[in-house]
Each structure stands twice: as C-alpha cells, then as structure tokens.
Amino acid sequence: MQPLILTISLVVMAVVALLFWRSVRAASKPPQQENVGKRRTQLIWGLVVFGVFISIASLREWPHAIASGEDAIVVNVTGGQWWWEIDTEEVPLGKPVNFFVTTEDVNHGMGIYNSDMQLLVQVQAMPGYTNKVTYTFDEPGLYQVLCMEYCGVSHHDMTNEFNVVAVDQ
Amino acid sequence: MNYSYTPQSGAVKFTMILSGAVFALMMVLGLLMRAAQGEWLDIEPELFYQILTAHGAGMVGTAGLSGAAVMWYFLGRHIPLTKAVFWIFLSLFIAGVVFILGSIFVGGFAGGWTFLFPLPAMSGGLWEVGAAVSFMLGYTLIGVGFLIYYIEVGRQIIKRFGGLANALGWQLILGRKTDDIPPPAIVAAAAVVIFNSIAIVLGAAVLVVSIVNLLAPEFEVDALLAKNLIYFFGHVFINASIYMAVVAVYEIIPEYTGRPWKTTRIFAIAWNVVLIFVMAIYWHHLLQDTVLPAWMLITGQLVSYFSGIPLLAVTAFSLCVYIRGSNMKWDLTSALLVISIAGWSVGSIPASIDGMIAVNKVMHNTQWVPGHFHTYLLLGEVAMSFGFMAWLVRGKNIRTLSGLDKAAFITYVFGAVGFILVFLISGAASVPRRWAVHLPEWILQDRVGTIFAALVVLGTLGFVVRYVLGLIFENQASGDQISGDQNSGDMSSGGQPSLGQKA
Ligand code: HEM
Numbered sequence: 274m275q276p277l278i279l280t281i282s283l284v285v286m287a288v289v290a291l292l293f294w295r296s297v298r299a300a301s302k303p304p305q306q307e308n309v310g311k312r313r314t315q316l317i318w319g320l321v322v323f324g325v326f327i328s329i330a331s332l333r334e335w336p337h338a339i340a341s342g343e344d345a346i347v348v349n350v351t352g353g354q355w356w357w358e359i360d361t362e363e364v365p366l367g368k369p370v371n372f373f374v375t376t377e378d379v380n381h382g383m384g385i386y387n388s389d390m391q392l393l394v395q396v397q398a399m400p401g402y403t404n405k406v407t408y409t410f411d412e413p414g415l416y417q418v419l420c421m422e423y424c425g426v427s428h429h430d431m432t433n434e435f436n437v438v439a440v441d442q
Numbered sequence: 443m444n445y446s447y448t449p450q451s452g453a454v455k456f457t458m459i460l461s462g463a464v465f466a467l468m469m470v471l472g473l474l475m476r477a478a479q480g481e482w483l484d485i486e487p488e489l490f491y492q493i494l495t496a497h498g499a500g501m502v503g504t505a506g507l508s509g510a511a512v513m514w515y516f517l518g519r520h521i522p523l524t525k526a527v528f529w530i531f532l533s534l535f536i537a538g539v540v541f542i543l544g545s546i547f548v549g550g551f552a553g554g555w556t557f558l559f560p561l562p563a564m565s566g567g568l569w570e571v572g573a574a575v576s577f578m579l580g581y582t583l584i585g586v587g588f589l590i591y592y593i594e595v596g597r598q599i600i601k602r603f604g605g606l607a608n609a610l611g612w613q614l615i616l617g618r619k620t621d622d623i624p625p626p627a628i629v630a631a632a633a634v635v636i637f638n639s640i641a642i643v644l645g646a647a648v649l650v651v652s653i654v655n656l657l658a659p660e661f662e663v664d665a666l667l668a669k670n671l672i673y674f675f676g677h678v679f680i681n682a683s684i685y686m687a688v689v690a691v692y693e694i695i696p697e698y699t700g701r702p703w704k705t706t707r708i709f710a711i712a713w714n715v716v717l718i719f720v721m722a723i724y725w726h727h728l729l730q731d732t733v734l735p736a737w738m739l740i741t742g743q744l745v746s747y748f749s750g751i752p753l754l755a756v757t758a759f760s761l762c763v764y765i766r767g768s769n770m771k772w773d774l775t776s777a778l779l780v781i782s783i784a785g786w787s788v789g790s791i792p793a794s795i796d797g798m799i800a801v802n803k804v805m806h807n808t809q810w811v812p813g814h815f816h817t818y819l820l821l822g823e824v825a826m827s828f829g830f831m832a833w834l835v836r837g838k839n840i841r842t843l844s845g846l847d848k849a850a851f852i853t854y855v856f857g858a859v860g861f862i863l864v865f866l867i868s869g870a871a872s873v874p875r876r877w878a879v880h881l882p883e884w885i886l887q888d889r890v891g892t893i894f895a896a897l898v899v900l901g902t903l904g905f906v907v908r909y910v911l912g913l914i915f916e917n918q919a920s921g922d923q924i925s926g927d928q929n930s931g932d933m934s935s936g937g938q939p940s941l942g943q944k945a
C-alpha cells in the first residue's frame with residue numbers, strides 16, 4: 274500500500290509545483306484576458322466533488338471495523354516503559370485477529386511490522402483505555418511489534434515479536 | 443489602500459534577528475539528529491531525545507514568534523498598536539525560552555515538544571519533576587505573552603472596524619453595501635486572534651492540569667482528554683504561525699506585481715472557513731485512537747481534505763493570477779514569498795493524504811509526518827519569514843537577484859526539497875519517526891537526508907548573515923538606531939512607495 278500512497282502523493286505534489294512554475298514563467302508574458310472567477314469556481318467545485326467522492330469511497334467500509342465473526346480471535350497487547358507484553362506467541366493465519374491494546378504507564382503505539390520491516394497496521398496504546406484494531410494476516414512468519422509513539426529514552430528499543438502460523442481446519 | 447499608521451519597525455527588525463538566529467541554531471540541532479540517525483555522529487539516546495524536544499519546541503516557538511512579528515509589522519499600517527505590548531510579548535517569550543532551555547539542557551527534560559501526558563511525570567529516572575514543571579512554566583509564559591499580544595490586536599481591530607465580524611468581512615459575505623472593507627491583513631488577523639486565543643487558553647488549561655499532576659500525582663488527569671487538548675493546542679498554534687506570516691505575502695507581493703491584494707468576497711469566505719476548519723482538523727492526530735467516537739475521526743479526515751480548498755483555490759490560485767502577466771521582478775524577497783505559498787500548497791497534499799484513516803494506519807508516526815510538516819514549515823512559514831527579512835533590508839528599489847542571493851536561494855530550496863523527499867520516502871518505507879537509533883537498512887536514507895539538511899543550514903546562514911549585514915549598513919547609512927526608530931523604518935524598508943503608500 275505504501276508505494277502506491279507515495280506515488281500518488283508525489284504525482285499530485287509535482288502537479289501543484291508545476292502549476293506554480295507555469296505561473297512564474299507566465300509572469301513575463303503579456304497578461305491574458307481570461308475569466309478568472311469562472312476558473313476559480315470550476316476549481317472549487319472540482320475539488321469539492323472529488324472530495325465527496327474520495328471521502329465516501331474511503332469511509333464506506335469503516336477502516337477501524339472490528340471483526341465480530343465466530344472465527345475472530347483476541348490478542349491482548351500491553352505496553353509499558355519499555356516493553357510489550359503479547360498474551361500469545363502464535364497467531365493463526367487467515368483469521369481476523371482483534372488486537373486489544375493498552376498501556377500500564379505512558380502513551381505508546383503498537384505498530385505491527387512484517388519480516389520485510391513494512392508497517393502493516395498500528396493503533397495507539399492509551400493509559401486507562403483499550404484501543405481495538407483488527408488485522409488478518411495472509412502470510413505465515415515472524416512479525417515484530419515496534420513502538421510508534423514517543424515514550425521516553427528507550428522508545429526505539431521497545432520491540433517484541435510473534436509468529437503467524439497456519440492452522441489446520 | 444490607505445496606510446494611516448507607521449509600523450513598529452525597530453522592535454520587529456530586532457525580533458527577526460532573534461528568529462533568524464534561532465531558526466539557524468535549531469536547524470543545526472536538526473542536522474545533528476539526522477546525522478545521528480545516519481550513524482555519522484554518535485549521540486546517546488538521552489541527548490538525542492533532549493535535542494528532539496529542543497528542536498520541536500524551539501522551532502514551533504520561533505515559527506510563532508516570527509509569524510507574530512510579521513503580522514504586528516503590517517497591522518501597524520492599518521491600526522494603532524501599543525508599542526509596549528510588543529515588548530512585553532517579546533520579554534515573556536524570551537523568559538519562556540530560558541525556562542525551556544534550562545529544563546532540557548540542565549534538567550534533562552526530554553518529554554517531547556508535545557509533553558504528552560503522562561510522559562513528563564514518568565521519565566524512568568531521566569529527569570526530575572522540577573525539570574518538567576520548568577518546561578511547562580516556560581510554555582505558560584510564552585502563552586501569556588501571546589494572549590496579551592492578541593488582546594491588543596483584537597482590541598484595536600474592534601475599535602477601528604467596529605467588531606470582529608466586520609473585520610472578518612461578514613459585510614462582504616452577506617452582500618451588504620459597505621465602503622469600509624477590511625484589508626487582507628486585518629481579515630487574517632481577526633481570524634488568528636480568535637482561533638489562536640482559544641488554542642492558547644485550552645493549552646494553558648492542560649498545562650496547568652499537568653503541572654498540578656506533577657506536583658500532586660494523586661490528582662488524576664484523563665489521558666485521552668489531555669491528548670485532545672494538547673493536539674488541539676499544538677495543531678492550531680503551529681498553523682497560526684503560518685496564517686500570521688502569510689500577511690507578508692498579502693502586503694509585499696503587490697509591490698512587485700503592481701496589483702493590490704484585495705479582500706474579495708471569496709477571500710473573506712475562505713478565511714471564515716479556515717477559522718472553523720483549523721479548530722476541527724486536529725482529530726487527524728488521533729486517528730489511531732480507536733476509542734474516540736467515530737464522528738470525531740471522520741471529521742478529522744474530512745476537514746483534512748476540505749481545508750485544502752481555501753488554501754489551493756483561494757490563496758494559491760490568487761497568487762498565481764496576480765503573478766501572471768505582471769512582469770514582476772525577482773529578487774530574494776519575491777522569490778522566497780512565492781516559494782512559500784508553493785511550498786505550503788505542495789506540503790498540504792501529503793498531509794491531507796495522511797489524514798485519511800486508511801492511509802494513516804500505515805503512515806502515522808512514520809517519517810512521513812516530519813516529511814509533510816517540514817514542507818510547509820521550511821518552504822512555507824520559514825520562507826515567508828526569510829522573505830520578510832530580505833524585504834526589510836531591501837531598500838526602496840527592487841533589484842534583480844544578485845549572484846550570492848541566487849546561490850543562497852537555490853541552495854536552500856534544493857536542500858529543503860531533497861531533505862523533505864527523503865523523509866517522505868523513509869515514511870513510505872515504514873521508518874518510524876522519533877527514533878534515536880535506526881536499523882541498518884534505514885541508514886543510507888538518513889545519510890542522504892543529512893546531506894540535504896546541511897544545504898538547508900548553509901542557505902539559511904546566507905539569508906541570516908545577509909539580513910544582519912543589511913541592517914548594519916542601513917543603520918550606518920541613515921544613522922538610525924535599531925530600536926526605537928519609528929519613522930525611517932517604513933521609508934527605508936517599505937520599499938517602492940508607489941503602490942502601498944500612495945493609492
Ligand atoms: C535544516 C533544517 C531542519 C532539519 C535538519 C530538521 C531535522 C529534524 C529531524 C531529524 C527531526 C526528527 C525526525 C524524526 O522524528 O525522526 C525533526 C523534527 C521536527 N522538526 Fe525539524 N528540521 C529542520 C527544520 C525545521 C523547521 C524549520 C521547523 C519548524 C519551523 C522544524 C520543526 C520540527 C518539528 C516540530 C519536529 C517534531 C519534533 C518531535 O517529533 O517531537 N524543523 N526535524
């Protein structure tokens with residue numbers, strides 16, 4: 274997912290930069306008579322319509338939906354300065370896993386990384402609250418939990434791991 | 443436009459020396475962090491996180507300071523402002539900085555510029571309660587200074603325009619006939635006074651609560667509430683710095699294009715929308731706190747997108763229209779001011795994209811985030827401030843970009859673009875932000891980032907030295923004093939009197 278996000282971002286950023294560049298180049302050209310107000314209105318409506326479309330498309334399925342089916346399993350994760358406690362070492366492949374995440378002291382962030390060190394999903398760990406997030410693993414192997422919220426001097430050492438294993442039906 | 447008053451130029455010029463110097467110093471701290479992540483430097487994690495805290499607080503504070511100086515200067519053309527207020531503001535600011543620096547580098551405080559509750563109270567033995575309290579007192583002093591500043595600005599605006607609603611252009615929006623249209627600087631100031639005062643008051647509330655909790659731990663604070671207040675304050679405050687500094691663009695660019703920046707109906711609407719949006723957007727910092735009600739997170743996502751519209755379709759679009767066919771000259775001032783709007787606009791894109799909940803799941807708190815905010819700070823607010831500084835020492839005539847100016851400008855922009863791109867690429871490669879020690883596979887990116895960062899520092903030194911030299915020569919030429927000089931400032935720096943002063 275990240276390469277796609279990066280590509281889209283860079284392309285749109287480049288387009289905006291290019292529009293500025295064209296205006297700068299046009300500074301020394303003779304002024305053009307064009308209907309600025311109309312173009313601005315078009316731009317605003319274009320952005321609004323696109324925004325409505327993208328908002329609906331990206332929120333129709335609630336990104337934080339928690340799996341409630343029969344096969345969903347729960348993994349409790351607790352953070353503390355500076356450790357992660359995960360109440361299981363093995364997580365089943367292909368089944369929705371509900372992570373219930375909290376902390377014993379300050380704010381932390383639970384980030385799950387695959388063996389290529391790609392971040393798959395994250396959620397904050399809040400004192401006094403349990404944040405929930407669902408993820409379904411589609412590859413077996415060793416996964417790491419990294420801390421995503423600054424929590425003091427050993428923040429970068431706050432890691433743990435778990436295995437995703439295939440289970441027989 | 444009729445400029446009836448004279449800006450307090452001495453105080454502002456002095457403040458911009460301070461801002462420039464602190465920006466440069468804080469950038470060096472940033473460079474050290476980048477070099478440490480790239481293992482070119484050996485910095486202990488304790489010190490790294492202290493530097494991170496100092497860089498964050500120092501940069502956000504200086505952005506606020508320079509933005510406030512820019513706005514004060516130009517408001518001084520439209521309303522009478524009490525001079526002592528600026529000096530009180532500046533004194534409180536400096537006092538606050540002393541508390542903060544002491545807390546970090548003497549007391550060892552490293553709770554981050556966001557002092558996220560309850561980290562300041564739980565350092566794992568690294569710093570004492572006193573250091574955390576000192577940090578928060580420093581913030582409080584700065585906050586009080588800003589409030590005094592806004593009260594004065596708000597008071598004078600109300601006096602002159604008969605209320606904040608008029609100053610926000612409601613007459614225009616409602617289609618009423620009026621010949622007292624507030625200039626863009628006033629519209630911007632009215633909005634900033636409202637939203638940043640609210641932010642500072644809420645920020646002060648969470649500071650006070652945190653201080654009480656530090657001194658009497660049995661006094662409990664709800665961590666989720668504290669987080670909401672802190673991000674509300676932090677987000678609005680840093681945005682306010684840009685919204686104050688952009689006044690330099692409204693007031694200076696017309697000297698170059700020969701076209702006044704007018705308060706139109708759409709301009710007024712945009713600022714009123716900003717006023718609401720800037721306060722509703724902070725939930726995009728909390729998209730991974732799934733205990734929050736869904737409507738808050740949805741608001742965070744929607745406002746992240748839609749607040750781009752006033753920026754792109756009004757500010758950026760208008761600037762492009764004003765530039766086209768204007769035959770404007772390019773000197774350091776105009777180049778920096780134009781790039782500042784471009785950088786702000788471009789930087790808003792990765793920010794909006796990160797504001798989508800689905801994207802945020804894999805980008806939040808990675809280096810994607812410093813990637814986008816450094817864009818609209820380095821190539822936005824800071825570029826506005828440097829552009830303003832260049833204008834202050836420009837003299838009456840616009841000269842074209844000299845060789846040295848060009849070199850500094852290109853070094854700065856090239857360095858900043860590279861520095862930011864590396865952050866974005868690292869973010870997409872899942873490198874977490876705020877990590878003192880990086881994994882071996884991230885080191886190469888860090889090193890490339892370090893090289894670009896060094897260019898930014900170099901360009902900055904060029905701008906700041908040029909500014910200070912400019913002030914010295916200007917003073918030698920006219921025999922002025924830096925402080926207290928009220929009249930000559932506007933003449934020597936107000937540039938081409940043609941448009942501004944005449945019409
Ligand atoms: C040469 C210029 C700069 C360099 C080299 C630099 C470097 C850095 C680095 C390395 C970080 C930490 C990245 C991480 O989380 O891994 C950082 C964070 C930050 N920077 Fe900069 N920076 C520069 C300019 C600026 C400017 C101009 C501003 C604002 C006006 C700014 C504001 C911040 C803030 C607010 C943070 C977040 C601190 C935190 O996470 O607590 N920086 N910068």
Ligand SMILES: [Cu+2]
Binds near residue numbers: 380381382420421
């Ligand atoms: Cu952490």
